[in-house]
Amino acid sequence: MEQDLYPPSAETLEGARIKSYDEVSKRAAADPEDYWAREASELEWFEPWTQVLDWQPPFAQWFLGARCNIVHNCLDRHLKTWRRNKLALIWESETGEHRNFSYFALHREVTRFANVLKSLGARKGDRITVYMPRIPEQLIAILACARIGAIHSVIFGGFSVDALHERIMDAESRLVITADGGFMNEKVVPLKEMVDQAVRKSPSVEAVLVVRRVTQQRPDLKIPMEQGRDFWYDELAALPIATRPCPCEPMDSEDPLFILYTSGTTGRPKGILHVHGGYMVGAYSTFKNVFDIRDEDRYWCTADAGWVTGHTYIVYAPFLTGATQVMYEGAPSFPYPDRWWSIISRLGVNILYSTPTAIRGLMRYGEAWPDRHDLSSLRLLGSVGEPINPEAWRWFHRVIGKERCPIMDTWWQTETGSFMISPLPCVALKPGTATRPLPGIDMDVVDEHGNPVPQGQDGYLVIRKPWPSMLRTLYKNPDLYKQVYWSKVPGVYTTGDSARKDEDGYIWVVGRMDDVIKVSGYRLGTAEVESALVSHPAVAEAACIGLPHEVKGNSIKAFVVLREGHEAGPELEDELRDHVGTHLSKIARPDAIEIVDKLPKTRSGKIMRRLLKAKELGQPIGDTSTLED
């Protein structure tokens, strides 16, 4: 275990909102409901709650009886203050254009978008699928859904047709919001074309709303529009009805806000369900305390709003706190590997929130690229998505943060909605650990009976008590919710991670214990990748494992059994890789494919991926008593 300790500098400590982790944690642990109620009362509610928590394990309800709308706190609340004319969003395109929005302007655009959604018949409770490139309208569309009480289901623009189709079907979306395309590395990503293919097979969809992006610059591109189904956003937004007032729909705090699909043990993605009230409180409180956001700050999260990081820490939390944020459309290495450092110096970014994979990737280009830019505006750094290896941590700290900026390594999940384990700026850091659970969060490392394991030993990372931004259920599948999260260890939420605790109570995440592989911080299920492979006519069976990778954290290796009459060879391997790319997502393409005669299975027919992995890594293969032969 790493023994390096980085205590907060005097400057960091002086500016810190919370000066003592121990003090606040102790108070929160003594009365978590009181702690969260105090955090919640910093926000505006249309009606107050009558009860903070109702806990019918494993189902929690927070702020019962209260009425609110998260968008009211993101936008409308600020219009009554000087922040009305403060910059909310600074957007930079890959080619270097800028679009800036004050809180006033963002409110106006969200209202307009909300009116257009209503004009297409969208109502409270409807599911709306959002499949957008990284442009301001991505955030505007999401906020507009929430404003009218519709439930957004955002699908990351890197997912392909089948994945999009499956998620539209599961949510039974009435409406899909997309763009005519997106730009990435100068190439056009044909989002509308993918939507057309996905929607053709999705009977629930009544309308497709298309935001103009690529045809503004490439009028030569023809975007087929289906009469009566497809609508250009700019045409509807120009109608007089679009500029009418559109107040926030008053929501019950437990009314659904969004569904976000994520991967797990099963082949089908799980719809994680979050609600207006508790999620809002979790996002607001964690962002304020961990990043110690200040009114004069410029904050930049490099994620895409299509993932939970983007939902909580781009779409919602920065606006909940009235912050100014930067959004960048393109690739980090466009046109050169100093694009990020250039953005930081040109736009004066104070807080940079990114991922270990991105840091490792940029690290490989050397220090000359960041050294060419003035990074002195930075005050604080953040990391998320997978354990950050100490080498990347130290590089980030020294080369980017100039040994001045603390790194907030934030551990959380799509399911948790907001940060769970993370330092506060006042906490002493150790490279490679997210330190301790935040105030109000009760987590531990335990054995299968729920007993804490001795210090330094691996165990299950679990959460003992409900927290406001927790998922409420899996969409349309409460039984699976119980089974996946609340059945492995009695009485507690299992995160799926294994971890150990050190002598200071710091939690070191070891990795996933289930069939999830984190590739570049993206969460993929082995079963999803396998089922994409098996949908190829040459494949009879497939098994996937994660192997350590220098930049991506993990890479996928697939073992494939071919159907009779198909020839192994590099051509087929390339074809299978592309097949996974087009049927699931480019991120899921296996780095290596090995054609085998058979896969190791248990007598009950389950593939023993553990054996494949042990063999690949040259480790002892362990207990094989359940192996078929």
Ligand code: WT7
């Ligand atoms: C899984 C959740 C939460 C936003 C992005 C990922 C891993 C996440 C860390 C971290 C070590 C981390 C865990 C977790 N993870 N952050 N700081 N240190 N591991 O969300 O896709 O739902 O994945 O990501 O394994 O369970 P997600």
